[in-house]
Amino acid sequence: MNRRQILKSLAGGSALTALGGLEMLLASPAHAQTTSGYRALVCIALYGGNDGNNMIVPIDAAYDAYAAVRGSLAIPKASLAPIGSNFGLHPALAPLAQYWSKGRLAPVFNVGPLAKPTTRAQLAAGSATLPDNLFSHSDQQNLWESGGASVLGRTGWGGRLMESLGSDPVIAFGDAGRIGIGPTRSTLALPGPGSTFAPQGTFTGTHAKRRSALDTMANTARSNQLVSAFANIQKTALARSSSLGNIIKISPANTPADPLNTIFGNLTGDYNTPIAKQLYQVAKMLRERATVGGSRHVYVVSQTGYDTHNDHLARQNTLFAQLAPALVAFQTALAQLGLEDSVTCFTLSDFGRTLKPNASAGTDHGWGNNHFVLGAAVKGGATYGSFPSHVLGGADDYGVNSWEWQGRFIPTTSVDQYVATLASWMGLSDSQILTMLPQLAQFSTRKLGFL
Incomplete structure (x- = not known):
């Protein structure tokens, strides 16, 4: 089983799509930079x-x-x-x-x-x-x-x-x-x-429960360094869903x-x-x-x-x-x-x-x-x-x-x-x-x- 399959089993296919592919998200963005140059x-x-x-x-x-x-x-x-x-x-x-x-x-x-x-x-x-x-x-x-x-x-x-x-x-x-x-x-x-690459609070039903479970896993303290690193990746994924969701969802059909x-x-x-x-x-x-x-x-x-x-x-x-x-x-x-x-x-x-x-x-x-x-x-x-x-x-x-x-x-x-x-x-x-x-x-x- 590869990383994509593992994460689909954790998050469910539709929830994974909503979160934009958690398997390849980075640790923390450097937002302090300006856009000049x-x-x-x-x-x-x-x-x-x-x-x-x-x-x-x-x-x-x-x-x-x-x-x-x-x-x-x-x-x-x-x-x-x-x-x-x-x-x-x-x-x-x-x-x-x-x-x-x-x-x-x-x-x-x-x-x-x-x-x-x-x-x-x-x-x-x-x-x-x-x-x-x-x-x-x-x-x-x-x-x-x-x-x-x-x-x-x-x-x-x-x-x-x-x-x-x-x-x-x-x-x-x-x-x-x-x-x-x-x-x-x-x-x-x-x-x-x-x-849909949506923040917490916009999910309903089963998706809301999956999102809540992911939040809990990401914010639970871990002694294992590998698990802790993966949790940081998840946290970044969840945070980025809020900032990028409105950009990602734009299409000719909805905008x-x-x-x-x-x-x-x-x-x-x-x-x-x-x-x-x-x-x-x-x-x-x-x-x-x-x-x-x-x-x-x-x-x-x-x-x-x-x-x-x-x-x-x-x-x-x-x-x-x-x-x-x-x-x-x-x-x-x-x-x-x-x-x-x-x-x-x-x-x-x-x-x-x-x-x-x-x-x-x-x-x-x-x-x-x-x-x-x-x-x-x-x-x-x-x-x-x-x-x-x-x-x-x-x-x-x-x-x-x-x-x-x-x-x-x-x-x-x-x-x-x-x-x-x-x-x-x-x-x-x-x-x-x-x-x-x-x-x-x-x-x-x-x-x-x-x-």
Whole structure:
């Protein structure tokens, strides 16, 4: 039985929903901070292993090498949305191309977990130091979410970042995995639009009894430190329900005049998707940031379904067709809120996928991957990192023996460098970043410059 199941058995499914997911709530928010100089990160987690090879495609002379290996999974050059003269976005992501021309979108190439800079020659010689358990979903998710090269770490870089800043917890409207877990706290997991996240006194019947029982458990003195720590998490959850309840419950159905409803299409049509609803919730929290408290926040939203071992083209197209309008709506909301310069979005995923298709019209697990950052603070209209060579058995291919040549790219940029760039923008000093990401010391270039 996992933590979610345990808490459902304690609180009951509907009561748990009302309390916003007690399993991932933090110890105590830092409300003493002001909202001047406000900044927030929005992590867009693409779970399953998004195929970055078809997300950002070369449209210059390198296209032929891409198409030769991709075969039936190659996207026709004419259908790609150009971002500059060298690269194009997947057709379903075409609505995001406008942000490239505005200098707000930046691809970051071939990013992945690394113990230290690694080459194919080192792999061939057996001298490479590799991250734990490459190509494993759970392990590579953990490395992306915790930083470093070992799956033994128990905290996430987002949690460590927020604790270093003395700020509020990481706030998730989707699966946040390990990102928000800090040394002394965990993620604040909140429900979707229209959910009842109500304070004591608003429950009736059985729900009132459950709430009363939770209050009693949370406020009973305990000698066991673990039980006492869990009680503190519960108390914070119950307290936060009072301050955030009115924000969480807003939806087109119960608050039709809310200006965000029009931006997000009243959460119908293209916006009736989990990712759009999550970003709608984030937009509301950003608007009410004074109530949320603090001048720094990290939000996590997520999409699942990117493990495209078969029917690759159709499945990825469907997901991107949901992601693009949601992100456009979110950027429009930021403009309305006057927060365009204050909020930066970025992607992460388990790993990249093989450039070479498998026998099921799909792709298999890879390593390095292409990502993007989005926002007015981004030094966009430019690319960062090194785009991999689309040559099987080439300098960037993980496989040493010919049967291994699948286009699993050895990352040339580490997760730690990617995260360090984000953390610096959020206000951490270089020394704080090295404490938060000790593996970063293995890299001579520690920030990538996209912010």
